[in-house]
Amino acid sequence: MSRGAASVWRFDAIGTRWEIESATALTERQRERVRAVVDRFDAEWSRFRDDSVVRRLGARGGSAPAPADAADMLAVYRELSAATGGAVNPLVGGSLEAAGYDAALTLRPGAPVPAPADWERMLECTASVLTLRAPATIDVGALGKGRLVDLVAAVLHDVPGRLVVDASGDLAVRGGGIRVGLEHPYHPSRAIGVVEVADAALCASATNRRSWGAGLHHVLDARTGAPVRTWVATWALAADAMHADAAATALFFDGGPRLADRWGVHWVRMSTDGRAERSHGFPGELFTLTGPGR
Incomplete structure (x- = not known):
C-alpha cells in the first residue's frame, strides 16, 4: 500500500x-x-x-562458483548458529x-x-568456490530476503528522494522515514504497535505466515526439525535488512535477544500466549502489555 509516494x-x-515506492517513477x-539482481539471486x-x-549442489554435493553473497551470508549464519545453540542452520532445507x-x-x-549439526564442516565458501561436501538442501530463508532487499536498494542508488523497498513486510527505507504498524499475528487487521523506520530496515517474521497442516509452519528448530512453539512473531529494526532479517529469525530462540543487542538491533517479539517483549530503548510504541524491556 502506498504511503503517499509519488510512484x-x-x-x-x-x-x-x-x-x-519512490518520489519519482x-x-x-x-x-x-x-x-x-532479483533474477541472479533467485537463480x-x-x-x-x-x-x-x-x-x-543439494542433489550430489560438490562445488560451484561462489555466489557473490555467499561469504557475507554464511558469516552471519555462523553468528546465528553460535548464538542460538545451533537452532539456526543454513542446511535446514531438508x-x-x-x-x-x-x-x-x-x-x-x-x-x-534435524538438519546436519556439522553444517560448518559440510558447507564451505572461499572467495570463488562454494562447496557442499555431501548432498543436503541449503535454505537461506533466515536472512535471504533481507539480503535481497539490501541488494535491490543498492542498485537504486541513483533514485532521488525517499525510497522504500518493501518485500511483503521486510523493508528498507532511504532518504526519509515511514511509520510502520506491527501486524498482530492473530488479527491481521490490527497492530500491536508502531515504529518509525528512517534510513534503516525493518524485518518481521511470524509463524502464521507460510503455515499449513496442524501447527506446521516455516520457522523450524534445526536441531530437531520441529516448528518453534514459544514465539509467534518477531520484528527487528537494523541499519540493513540482512541483519534485521537474521535478528528476526534469531528472536524465536534463546540467545536471539542477546545477539540482536550485540548487533545494535532494536526488536519486539510476541509469544504464543500474547505477551510482548521489546529491547531496551525500542524507538516505537506498543499497544499491548509487554514483558520487561532489555
Whole structure:
C-alpha cells in the first residue's frame, strides 16, 4: 500500500509481493537493474528452481562458483548458529522438505528431520568456490530476503528522494522515514504497535505466515526439525535488512535477544500466549502489555 509516494512499482519475485515506492517513477533502466539482481539471486539461492545453484549442489554435493553473497551470508549464519545453540542452520532445507515445505509444495509432512549439526564442516565458501561436501538442501530463508532487499536498494542508488523497498513486510527505507504498524499475528487487521523506520530496515517474521497442516509452519528448530512453539512473531529494526532479517529469525530462540543487542538491533517479539517483549530503548510504541524491556 502506498504511503503517499509519488510512484509505486509492484511486482512478484521469490514467492512474495514487492513494492518499491519512490518520489519519482523508476526509469526502465532502473527497473531492469532490479530485475537483474532479483533474477541472479533467485537463480543462485532458490531451492524451488531445478536449475539453481543450491538445487544442483543439494542433489550430489560438490562445488560451484561462489555466489557473490555467499561469504557475507554464511558469516552471519555462523553468528546465528553460535548464538542460538545451533537452532539456526543454513542446511535446514531438508528439515523443511520433511515437513512438507518442499520444492513441489506438497505440504504433506513426515516425521521431523534435524538438519546436519556439522553444517560448518559440510558447507564451505572461499572467495570463488562454494562447496557442499555431501548432498543436503541449503535454505537461506533466515536472512535471504533481507539480503535481497539490501541488494535491490543498492542498485537504486541513483533514485532521488525517499525510497522504500518493501518485500511483503521486510523493508528498507532511504532518504526519509515511514511509520510502520506491527501486524498482530492473530488479527491481521490490527497492530500491536508502531515504529518509525528512517534510513534503516525493518524485518518481521511470524509463524502464521507460510503455515499449513496442524501447527506446521516455516520457522523450524534445526536441531530437531520441529516448528518453534514459544514465539509467534518477531520484528527487528537494523541499519540493513540482512541483519534485521537474521535478528528476526534469531528472536524465536534463546540467545536471539542477546545477539540482536550485540548487533545494535532494536526488536519486539510476541509469544504464543500474547505477551510482548521489546529491547531496551525500542524507538516505537506498543499497544499491548509487554514483558520487561532489555
